[in-house]
Amino acid sequence: MINSLRGFRDILPPESTLFAAVEAAAREVFALYGYQELRIPTLEKKELYVKSTGDTTDIVEKEMYAFTDGGGREVANRPEGTPGMVRAYIEHNLGQTGRNAKFFFIGNMFRAERPQAGRYREFEQIDAEYIGNPTPAADAETISMLIKLLGKLGVEGCSVELNSLGCAECRKNYRATLLEYLRARRERLCEPCQGRIERNPLRALDCKIDGPWLSAEAPKLQLCPACAEHFSATQRLLGAAGVKYNVNPNLVRGLDYYSRTVFEVRSTMLGSQDAVAGGGRYDDLVKSMGGPAAPAIGWGLGVDRLVMLLKDKPAPDTAAKTFVIAASKEAGDKAFELMTALRAAGISSDFSSFELSLRSQMRSADKSGASFALIIGEDELKAGTAAVKPLKEPGEQVIVPLQEAPARIKALLEKK
Ligand SMILES: [Zn+2]
Numbered sequence: 001m002i003n004s005l006r007g008f009r010d011i012l013p014p015e016s017t018l019f020a021a022v023e024a025a026a027r028e029v030f031a032l033y034g035y036q037e038l039r040i041p042t043l044e045k046k047e048l049y050v051k052s053t054g055d056t057t058d059i060v061e062k063e064m065y066a067f068t069d070g071g072g073r074e075v076a077n078r079p080e081g082t083p084g085m086v087r088a089y090i091e092h093n094l095g096q097t098g099r100n101a102k103f104f105f106i107g108n109m110f111r112a113e114r115p116q117a118g119r120y121r122e123f124e125q126i127d128a129e130y131i132g133n134p135t136p137a138a139d140a141e142t143i144s145m146l147i148k149l150l151g152k153l154g155v156e157g158c159s160v161e162l163n164s165l166g167c168a169e170c171r172k173n174y175r176a177t178l179l180e181y182l183r184a185r186r187e188r189l190c191e192p193c194q195g196r197i198e199r200n201p202l203r204a205l206d207c208k209i210d211g212p213w214l215s216a217e218a219p220k221l222q223l224c225p226a227c228a229e230h231f232s233a234t235q236r237l238l239g240a241a242g243v244k245y246n247v248n249p250n251l252v253r254g255l256d257y258y259s260r261t262v263f264e265v266r267s268t269m270l271g272s273q274d275a276v277a278g279g280g281r282y283d284d285l286v287k288s289m290g291g292p293a294a295p296a297i298g299w300g301l302g303v304d305r306l307v308m309l310l311k312d313k314p315a316p317d318t319a320a321k322t323f324v325i326a327a328s329k330e331a332g333d334k335a336f337e338l339m340t341a342l343r344a345a346g347i348s349s350d351f352s353s354f355e356l357s358l359r360s361q362m363r364s365a366d367k368s369g370a371s372f373a374l375i376i377g378e379d380e381l382k383a384g385t386a387a388v389k390p391l392k393e394p395g396e397q398v399i400v401p402l403q404e405a406p407a408r409i410k411a412l413l414e415k416k
């Protein structure tokens, strides 16, 4: 017996129906906001993530499923969506159409994190990327779209944590100030931070060990006038869109490419500080990866965690509506035809085995969750009919001609 890998899992029904429901809701919301689907490969060149996500981030340093393939190429399973989306945007000149470049992506991601409740090494993410619009309206729209989706899914107690990381210009001075501050306290920092502050001092603010004390004590970023104006306009528009938010100066987000607006959505349903979704602006990323100067904003939503929140809600009923039963091998052929006719009429239908006893087939029908059993016994076979027996509610068994069965069932199902 070969088991699945640690941190990897099978998603069984009915949980799988919740994933499908989340994806369907996301597609509806994306259509409402003018987003189109962009599908990207699972495997990319490793350097894509090293150069975009950042070589000092936990994701790239510790969590990436990177390996050398049979042809000696350095590759990685995608740990997040944005780098691949941006690569595709540049590679296919998607900014040249003169339209808003709004793309969504739904797919699995890989990170070798320590497995824990709700965290898997392969997980599903829904990604939204809005490339080419530098204005605060894009920030407010992107965030309110996320809140709209979470509301549609019935996620309660959502709050948006909001911060601005400023532009490269604002960060230049801050970087120097912070580096000086951190150097003077080097012995207080954890070992990885001691190694990376010279390359990226901001990373220490995001460290799980050092972040908490640094956020209380370290010098704070001062926004330049343009970034301050962008941030206040974003807040004004969010307020106008009815989105509740909380400005959190300690929110840094663990990726290198963010600038200006960053955000996380937390839910009281999760009962911890963990975010359901998060994202931010990446105004310089597209250009730094060889594309046009295209400011952008996006977010990622973890579907596995979201499904964990929705588990107590009733799962959608995916059982077949009808269950077909036959009394003999000959009746079985008719029963098979009947199932074909029912499905052609759009009525879901299932069976067990026409070679089993009537009793055993009936037991399967009762367990199946179907609304009606359609039985072809010896009498029905001779008469060209089927007996229709309600399974969920008390009711009389009725005999219907086989040709009329789909229409009659349809009428019965609509009546309910
Ligand atoms: Zn600035």
Ligand SMILES: [Zn+2]
Pocket: 189, 190, 191, 192, 193, 194, 204, 207, 208, 209, 210, 211
């Ligand atoms: Zn640290």
